[in-house]
Amino acid sequence: xxxxxxxxxxxxxxxxxxxxxxxxxxxxxxxxxxxxxxxxxxxxxxxxxxxxxxxxxxxxxxxxxxxxxxxxxxxxxxxxxxxxxxxxxxxxxxxxxxxxxxxxxxxxxxxxxxxxxxxxxxxxxxxxxxxxxxxxxxxxxxxxxxxxxxxxxxxxxxxxxxxxxxxxxxxxxxxxxxxxxxxxxxxxxxxxxxxxxxxx
Numbered sequence: 001x002x003x004x005x006x007x008x009x010x011x012x013x014x015x016x017x018x019x020x021x022x023x024x025x026x027x028x029x030x031x032x033x034x035x036x037x038x039x040x041x042x043x044x045x046x047x048x049x050x051x052x053x054x055x056x057x058x059x060x061x062x063x064x065x066x067x068x069x070x071x072x073x074x075x076x077x078x079x080x081x082x083x084x085x086x087x088x089x090x091x092x093x094x095x096x097x098x099x100x101x102x103x104x105x106x107x108x109x110x111x112x113x114x115x116x117x118x119x120x121x122x123x124x125x126x127x128x129x130x131x132x133x134x135x136x137x138x139x140x141x142x143x144x145x146x147x148x149x150x151x152x153x154x155x156x157x158x159x160x161x162x163x164x165x166x167x168x169x170x171x172x173x174x175x176x177x178x179x180x181x182x183x184x185x186x187x188x189x190x191x192x193x194x195x196x197x198x199x200x
Contacts, residue, residue, distance in 0.1 A: 010119040013194070014076070015112050017119055020059065020069035020083060025052050027080035028071060035105025045102040058085065058100075069100075072116060074107065081107040084116055086124065088134070096124055097134040111197035117151050118190040121178065131180045139172035148176045150193075152186035 010017040029048035032038060037045035046054035058069035066089075072082040082103035089096040098120050103112060124130050135153050137144040149155075153176035162173040178186055 010070070010123060012075075012115040012119050014074070014110075014115045015081075016073045016075060017070040017084065017116060018073060020055055020062075020071045022052065022055055022059070024071045024080060024083075025055060028055070028083060031079070031081050031104040032102065035108075037102055037105070044100060058083075061087075067100075072103065072107075072112065074112065081112065084120065086120060089128070089130075094129065094131040095134065096128065096130050097136060098124070099136055111194055113147060114151075114190055114193050114197070118187070118194070121151075121183065121190075122187065125180055125183045133178050135176040136173050137176075139174055145174060151178070152182065152189050153178050154182075 009019075029051040032045050032051065033048050038047040038050075055069075058067060061067045062069055066087065068086040070084050071080050072084060073079065074081050082101070084101040085099060087097050087099055098117065101113070101116070107113075121133060124133050134156075135148045135151075137148060139158065156175045156177050159173040159175065161170050163171040165171055
């Protein structure tokens with residue numbers, strides 16, 4: 001991944017995706033505590049005490065050209081409410097993954113995730129010129145599977161016994177994707193969902 005292509009900020013109506021830095025540690029530690037997200041054994045949200053090393057790991061991966069890591073800031077409140085990444089960018093085959101996404105409980109089901117994915121997908125398809133974007137989640141993470149499906153992604157398959165998690169359990173990983181020919185319709189769908197959210 002060529003860091004010279006790094007977009008400083010991806011900005012929408014509800015939120016801003018800004019490059020993840022160590023300055024975000026205190027605020028993201030508070031954000032992840034809203035809902036105690038690390039308690040969900042099938043997610044990868046860090047414990048507040050692990051936030052510094054979590055961000056350091058993301059920054060190191062970015063410096064190796066493997067990811068683009070973002071902090072998610074709510075435009076209305078100005079608060080940091082989560083984190084997300086572009087990762088696994090296979091430039092030769094024009095594919096990447098959007099993942100490592102988590103949001104404070106107060107930001108869930110508010111339109112934040114929809115707009116974040118709209119911004120990231122737009123950047124992936126329209127700036128990075130990929131032909132497929134993947135999403136991966138734990139087989140038992142029903143909320144994540146439903147959220148990915150609502151984006152318009154389609155299930156490609158399941159990698160069984162894919163990963164050994166830090167608690168020793170083994171993860172079956174469900175893979176979804178959106179391909180370039182589907183992007184115009186998916187984009188229209190996400191914009192419509194945001195418009196509907198504005199009316200609530």
